[in-house]
Amino acid sequence: MITKLLIANRGEIACRIIRTAREMNIATVAVYSDADAQALHVRQADEAVPIGPAPATESYLVGERIIAAARQTGAQAIHPGYGFLSENAGFAQAVIDAGLIWVGPKPSSIEAMGLKDAAKKLMREAGVPVTPGYEGEDQSPERLKTEADAIGYPVLIKAVAGGGGKGMRKVDAALDFExxxxxxxxxxxxxxxxxxxLLEKWIxxxxxxxVQVFGDSHGNVVHLFxxxxxxxxxxxxxxxxxxxxxxxxxxRAEICAAAVRAAKAVDYEGAGTIEFIADASEGLRAxxxxxxxxxxxLQVEHPVTEEITGVDLVEWQLRVASGEPIPLKQDELSIDGWxxxxxxxAEDPVSGFLPSTGDLDLFELPHDRLRVDTGVVPDDTVSPFYDPMIAKLIARGExxxxxxxMLLEGTRDVRVWPVRTNAAFLARCLDAEEFRAGTATTNFIGDRIDDLVARPQPSELAWREAAIARMAVDGSSEAAPDEAAPWLWIDGLRLNAESRAPVAVVHDGETRSIDIMDAHALGMAETAAQRIVVFEDGNAFAFDTPRVLGEATAxxxxxxxxxxxxxxxxxxDVxxxxxxxxxxxxxxxxxxxxxxALTAPFDGTVTALSASEGAQVQVEAVLAVVEPAGE
Known part of the structure; x- marks a missing residue:
């Protein structure tokens, strides 16, 4: 059994591997770039080795440095996680040539499945159903156009070495093909x-x-549904x-059997996934x-398989890489629950899914109800250098x-600020009638994107909570429980009968003076807080007070x-x-x-300026105020 493991990755998956390794009494070594020196996976590992500057091309994608780190620390094996070098056959071979254990499939298996045209030919020979199309060697535009016409439109053009959605074009008509x-x-x-x-018929x-498959060095291959x-x-x-x-x-029996045949065709070892496209016009049919x-x-989505089978797929990876057989036989595996x-x-769907970076001043996820796999904790920083996924929320039900x-409730309860998240977008997807009916296709989000990312508006209750929060700060600053907290986090309130004077709060250009009853807001307030954040259905609504801008409205x-x-x-400039x-x-x-570039919204005068060159600012910070001309 492996006793010391180097993890050639970062973030959530590195933390996930460390968790299982610790349970198996396997020591762990993390590698990190300059941007990740204080990252959670670095803090959790038994040892950590720096491997270069922040850009992945100068650190996490430099195989020589990773192998050198393994030798330096005496690690016996390297687990690549997913992404980065996980499907790089050359790196896998280099690990093996260095006398280390590669926690993954043979380099030959990676190569066999690396080019989509060759893989489809191999699968067809193995009796695996393949989408009608063309994978021929003749790559002339004339031949490709002839084949596309024969397949019938719409067709999909796919790069043979593609991935991640790159190098793909749907063509609806012959005139558009060239x-x-x-x-x-x-x-x-x-x-x-x-x-x-290559060309494929568009479904x-x-x-x-x-289908999740798993193979070992003893010739066994199973599927996990x-x-x-x-x-x-x-x-x-x-x-x-x-x-x-x-x-x-x-x-299920037919498609899972086909996946096992696919894995056996490349003498597969370790965890792998056979991906299929289904024509669901008449439901799912083999x-x-x-x-x-x-x-x-290993796939990003491997936890859902773990939750319905009770299997720790990372543990299986480490056991199989150590030479052990797969722990369970096919007839010992079953589905339990959903x-x-x-x-x-960390992205803003309302702004075209623009990534959102910065400090996680608040980072609260529903750990009490869901499995949460993450690589960050409160006060960590979301870096602009890597994938913006900050957590996976996993629900299991009967x-x-x-x-x-369960997952809908969890996404609605996400509380993150000032970094923006897609929590509300996820909640809308989960609550959509088509998704609940189990009939959503891969076109679902694209067809409904306007509704799914429509700019949300705070409810009347959210406005009231913001007003109560402002009143609490204004009326009892000496009682603020946390001098270091720059925001007032609001998630509930209590109202009594005594009336108060109106309280003014501002959100997204709208100012409201709200008559509220004597109330108590739950949360934390910094005594000089000028902004209030109310969380509602996965959204984070920021409220300002008129005094942010003197007598002007923020x-x-x-x-x-x-x-x-x-x-x-x-x-x-001003x-x-x-x-x-x-x-x-x-x-x-x-x-x-x-x-x-931030520009003046109209003719006027700069009446307030808080920005200074070199300053770091958070999202929606008020940087300047322009008073309209003639006022």
Whole structure:
């Protein structure tokens, strides 16, 4: 058995592997970039080794440094997690050549499934159903156009070395084919250094069904049933569940048997996933479920399989890599209950899913009701250098309805600030009638995106809570329980009968004077707090008070210039008292490696300026105020 393990990854998956390794009495070694020096996985591991600057291309993707770290610390094995180098056959071979244990499939298996055209040919030979299409060597535009015409439109052009939704184009009509092919090839060349493509028949009612498989060095291969990952945005999974809704036993048996044949065809060892596309126009049928690709690693969504089977897949990986057989035989595996996972991202759906970075001043997730896999804790920082997923929320119920209700309640109770999250977006997806019915396809989010990301508005109760919070701060600053807390976090209130004077609060350009009863707000307040955050249904609503801007109102409509995201002020072009014109640049904010110019909303005068060059600011911080001309 492995006694010391190096984890060639970061964040949530590194913490997940450490958890199982600790239970197995396996010492762990973390590697980290400069940006991750204080990261949770570094703090949790027994040892940690720096491997380079923040960009992944200079740290987590430099295999030589990772192998050197293993040798330096005496680690026997390397677990790649998912992403980064997990499906890099060259790195896997380098690990083996260094005399270390690779916790993953053989490099030859990775290579066999790495190119989609070769993999489809191999699967067809193994008796695995494959989507109708073309994977030929003749890559001339003329031949590809002829094949597309023969398949029938719509067709999908896919880069043979693609992944993550890159190098893919749907073509609806013959006239559009040549332009789509050129665009696809350019992207594929830039992303994968390979512009070869294949063609597939476009499935008009698609569901994404995948099967978890596991092999060992003794020739055993089992499946751990299927997952449904149909809720996707731009080919990236959002919500996953197991088992798949609407899957009958006969279809399950056929598709899982096909997945086992696929794994055996490449002499597979370790954890892997066979991904299928299902034509669900008439429900799930074995003759309408086709092989897409194989992921030769552990999947992000592996927890839902663990929850319905009772299996620790990371433990299995470590045992199989140590030379042991798979712990259970096929007839010892069964489905118990229903599990569902939502990926919580640090992003703002209302702003086009723009990543949100910065400090996690508040980070409260429903650990008491859900399994929460995360790589961050309160006061950590969300970095702009890596994937913005900050947690996975996993619910297990006796049936699908119970799992949905548990996960829906959990997403609505997410409390994160000032970093923005997609919690409310997830809740809307989970509560959609089509999703609850189990008929959602991979088109679901794209078809309903406007409704799913519509800008939310605080309820009347949220306005009242904000007013009570302001009253609590104004009326009893000496009683504030936490001098270090810059916000007042509100999640409940108590009202009594005695009336009070109206209290003014501001949200998103709207000011309300609210008559409230004598009340007590629950939460924490810093004595000089000028902003109040109310959490409601996964949303975080920030309220200002008029005194933020003196007698003016803290609203964009009245000239408040707010930071659109956390960032650094790199230029200030005006001074207090300056006269400005509509559209004139006031300052520049640097965030997410991009510069964002903040401009005057109308002609007027700069009456307040709190921004200074070099200052770090949080999202929606008031940076300046422009008073309209003539007022």
């Amino acid at each position: 332009a789509a092919l050129e665009s696809c090839r350019r992207e594929a060349k830039a992303s994968f250094s390979n512009d070869e493509v 008009t009612t698609p569901r994404h069904i995948e 299927e997952r449904d990952c149909s809720l996707q945005r731009r080919h990236q999974k959002v919500i996953e569940e197991a088992p798949a809704p609407g899957m009958d036993e006969a279809t 003759d309408r479920i086709f092989f897409m690709e194989m992921n030769t690693r 599990a569902m996972e939502a990926r919580l991202y 049936d699908r309805d119970e799992a949905i209700d 609203s964009a409509a009245d000239g408040a210039i707010l930071a659109p995201m956390p960032g650094k002020v790199i230029a200030v 001074a207090e008292g300056d006269t400005v014109t509509a559209g004139q640049r006031l300052m520049v904010l640097e965030a997410m490696k991009m510069e964002h």
